[in-house]
Amino acid sequence: MIDFTRDGHLHTPFCPHGSTDPLHMYVEQALARGIKTLTFTEHAPFPARFLDPTPDKDSAMSVESLPLYIEAIQTLKRSYPDLDIRLGLEIDYLPGSESETLAFLEPYSDVLDETILSQHFLLVDGELLPVDFSAETFDTLVRRVGSFEEVMRRYYTALEAGLAFPWERLKVNRIGHIDLPIKYQANYDWERKNVLPEQTRLLQTIANRGFGLDVNTAGLRKPECGQIYALDIAPKAMSYGIPLVLGSDAHIAADVAAGFNDIQKKATFL
Numbered sequence: 089m090i091d092f093t094r095d096g097h098l099h100t101p102f103c104p105h106g107s108t109d110p111l112h113m114y115v116e117q118a119l120a121r122g123i124k125t126l127t128f129t130e131h132a133p134f135p136a137r138f139l140d141p142t143p144d145k146d147s148a149m150s151v152e153s154l155p156l157y158i159e160a161i162q163t164l165k166r167s168y169p170d171l172d173i174r175l176g177l178e179i180d181y182l183p184g185s186e187s188e189t190l191a192f193l194e195p196y197s198d199v200l201d202e203t204i205l206s207q208h209f210l211l212v213d214g215e216l217l218p219v220d221f222s223a224e225t226f227d228t229l230v231r232r233v234g235s236f237e238e239v240m241r242r243y244y245t246a247l248e249a250g251l252a253f254p255w256e257r258l259k260v261n262r263i264g265h266i267d268l269p270i271k272y273q274a275n276y277d278w279e280r281k282n283v284l285p286e287q288t289r290l291l292q293t294i295a296n297r298g299f300g301l302d303v304n305t306a307g308l309r310k311p312e313c314g315q316i317y318a319l320d321i322a323p324k325a326m327s328y329g330i331p332l333v334l335g336s337d338a339h340i341a342a343d344v345a346a347g348f349n350d351i352q353k354k355a356t357f358l
């Protein structure tokens with residue numbers, strides 16, 4: 089059963105590509121929408137020496153911000169003792185930099201409640217290419233690998249390989265937006281059945297590793313997607329015993345729990 093009173097994927101004013109909406113606005117919106125459990129999952133800083141592959145270099149929080157972010161969420165918890173506010177991070181799965189990510193973030197893991205592991209980049213011929221930065225950079229990725237479906241297959245395969253690392257040390261609890269390339273699906277012809285072998289292998293690995301899935305409504309708000317990330321996969325995931333956690337992926341306070349009602353109405357299997 090999915091908990092519709094829990095929003096497990098929230099960004100904050102510490103996000104360089106987000107908004108300046110203050111944290112208390114996120115909480116007030118959560119209260120207005122009946123949310124009782126909130127996890128703040130700001131983009132974790134990249135390990136030193138890792139260069140942000142996006143044109144704007146704005147993917148993640150700076151390392152200087154991390155202690156301030158932690159302190160801000162801890163203060164917020166004290167301000168709203170009746171709510172279950174959790175301190176988390178959205179940790180990038182960076183193919184080729186797994187050990188650096190683990191070593192760099194492990195000193196913070198004691199204060200974290202739960203984190204999300206998300207893949208935003210794909211390694212193609214030794215070069216990391218952004219998946220969700222823009223329709224243009226995504227199209228470059230499609231051209232480099234040959235097709236949209238090939239992007240999906242590589243996205244799943246890379247993530248599956250990455251799950252061999254001990255992410256539990258960073259309190260990873262679930263995988264973020266597992267089918268993120270669909271953000272631009274309207275620009276391409278594709279069918280999910282053509283990527284099922286890779287998708288199934290990834291789901292089996294997630295189940296074996298004991299991780300959950302972030303059922304992420306941000307896709308609903310993207311014009312070239314129009315769909316909730318992971319929702320198509322949810323029935324299969326449930327059959328494997330994979331827990332599902334809703335996430336709005338809000339980068340503005342108004343988006344906290346956005347689309348949750350929509351799911352409750354449409355997805356009767358949840």
Ligand SMILES: [Zn+2]
Nearest residue numbers: 099103105131
């Ligand atoms: Zn973001």
Ligand SMILES: [Zn+2]
Nearest residue numbers: 178206264265
């Ligand atoms: Zn993300």
